[in-house]
Amino acid sequence: MLKYDESLASLERAVALNPNCSLAYGSLGTLLGILGRSDEAIANQEIAIRSNPLDPSIFFRFSGLALAHYMAGRFETAIEWAERAIHRMPRWYFAHFVLAASHVALGHEEDAVKTVKSCQKVLPDICVNDLDRVPLKDTDKLNELRARLFKAGFAK
Numbered sequence: 001m002l003k004y005d006e007s008l009a010s011l012e013r014a015v016a017l018n019p020n021c022s023l024a025y026g027s028l029g030t031l032l033g034i035l036g037r038s039d040e041a042i043a044n045q046e047i048a049i050r051s052n053p054l055d056p057s058i059f060f061r062f063s064g065l066a067l068a069h070y071m072a073g074r075f076e077t078a079i080e081w082a083e084r085a086i087h088r089m090p091r092w093y094f095a096h097f098v099l100a101a102s103h104v105a106l107g108h109e110e111d112a113v114k115t116v117k118s119c120q121k122v123l124p125d126i127c128v129n130d131l132d133r134v135p136l137k138d139t140d141k142l143n144e145l146r147a148r149l150f151k152a153g154f155a156k
Contacts, residue, residue, distance in 0.1 A: 022052035033067040041068035059088035101148035112152035
């Protein structure tokens with residue numbers, strides 16, 4: 001059972017307790033993206049990036065921005081952020097997922113296929129079932145993302 005409300009309350013409390021913690025803002029931003037609250041997600045990710053621009057795990061923040069823009073239907077911007085995340089961490093599967101799905105959403109089938117092949121070079125066992133590790137609250141959006149990943153060429 002997913003506990004979105006409890007997770008949200010905990011992360012909001014973490015930010016309140018330590019408003020200088022970039023990890024708390026970034027984690028809150030990611031959860032807000034998962035919840036489909038894109039504008040709030042973006043605002044929190046931007047705070048995390050500004051407060052710790054040299055963070056070696058900044059690719060998570062970039063990926064969170066990609067997710068937020070994807071969820072809002074801003075696929076071109078999602079592509080930009082996903083590419084930045086992959087540039088920083090080529091093995092971060094979720095950025096590849098957002099990139100491929102965004103290309104499919106825009107009708108860029110060749111780019112989607114290239115994304116899948118690039119991902120499979122660094123993660124040969126990757127499959128759509130790995131999407132379950134990022135449980136989008138909106139099941140329609142989750143199913144749409146899943147369908148786009150299949151269309152791009154990811155295996156089940």
